[in-house]
Amino acid sequence: MPAKIIDGRPIAKRIQSEIASAVADFQAQSGAAPGLGVVLVGDDSASAMYVRMKRRACERAGLQSQARILPSSATQTEVEDAVRGYNADRGIHGILVQLPMSAHIDEEAVLNEISLAKDVDGIHPMNIGRLGMRGREPTFTPATPTGVMRLIEETGESIEGVQALVIGRSNIVGLPLALMLANANATVTICHSRTRDLPGTVRRADIVVAAVGQPEYVKGDWLKPGAIVIDVGSNSLPDPASEKGYRYVGDVEFESARAVAGYISKVPGGVGPMTITMLLSNTLKAARRSISG
């Protein structure tokens, strides 16, 4: 029996509609909409596209959003000032710094400037530390891993005690996701480019999350039959048969994986819509906290 397909779009749509309703309540109560401030440095076209998608999602849900778009020649101080400006702005409840930034910018120093109360991407080292530590709570959890956790929960299968495996250990996906899976009481294995016998390691996992950034890297015959497979990858491949000349594929070889897995998320339309949804959800949460404090 082929895997059930996890389609993130209807799930995201349902949650975004709940968010829109809560945003309307918030606005009625406080007189203003929750506000997201985005900082974008340079003219990377993929980054610009992500920023546009976030702005449209904000509009649909009734949040207001601003973007500070700085040229790739911007100085460290200018970028940090953009963050500090949003920190001080009472109309901005959440701050998102679009990564990666130009190479000459000290990313760590910029991210450390974000006020913890507005760190809706959950990327401040203080929040990553709290995410991993027992008895600590981050102000926010990062959007993509939070979206992945929601997709896993949607299957209705248990996370507690099962073998979960994360391929990739980036600061914004792999690392925080491994910590969140451990918090949900999975037995978590962190794999990466230096892992020996990745297929054999993957084959033992009940939950596999691929966040490695390599097109169709994970093959179906690596998987344990019935596994839950979440594909965070979004890689464009040349495709002359497509109108655009390219198509998006994930980090998992979809057709071969579908034949073995119990569940598999779509690319595109799996994790992507959830990431934006979780960012909206965190911004709403930040706005609510700002008036309940």
Place this chain on the structure above:
Amino acid sequence: MPAKIIDGRPIAKRIQSEIASAVADFQAQSGAAPGLGVVLVGDDSASAMYVRMKRRACERAGLQSQARILPSSATQTEVEDAVRGYNADRGIHGILVQLPMSAHIDEEAVLNEISLAKDVDGIHPMNIGRLGMRGREPTFTPATPTGVMRLIEETGESIEGVQALVIGRSNIVGLPLALMLANANATVTICHSRTRDLPGTVRRADIVVAAVGQPEYVKGDWLKPGAIVIDVGSNSLPDPASEKGYRYVGDVEFESARAVAGYISKVPGGVGPMTITMLLSNTLKAARRSISG
């Protein structure tokens, strides 16, 4: 062939002698010895013993140490004031808050007060976050996991790419150790009380670190032949045959594990001496930074 025994004492002694020599140089250069400030709340006898051991180790290596010993009735403010006092004290380069504290004290709030420049136990959430994140550096790494890494390195076996497994996910041992093993490019699995089939999971690991706090919990027949086994546990068991009436055992059943493992650390005398040594090393590092700044 039974496992090679990893004896932490001669390794610790060698490193402490190097530290003592560097401390003498520091003192000649700066006019004062590196200083460690310890905060102890309550009258737990084990904690008091650990504090005494740290004081003696400081004396042997030429560091000066102070302890603020507060009654178990101390208020939150009094405990935080003790930390803030050390933060402001230019003769104190490293601060150690002995855990656990009395239940009425908000441990997180106390630890968050420690200046990052003096966080020689590497336990501040900011340092734990940086420890896990790519491209970030904590000011200090926690003493016990750092000592464990040194013991693994002493075997001369490769860490990169091998399967490493940590049993236990405490803030001061299991979690940071898993992050450090991943930084050393091991494929890391984090196990805990909810892990299903722990023996089967342990059997796949080339490196096993037990930090679970249960006497003789890990059995020899769980292990992969030739595995490196590091035992962080230190549990006292009643022993009428002993003069004191008790003896210390680790989290690993030593004799059965020794018959299967390639290397196994002693209890006592394995990780324990390394923990104190790494604390001295971090305090010296903090002192050096304070004058190079």
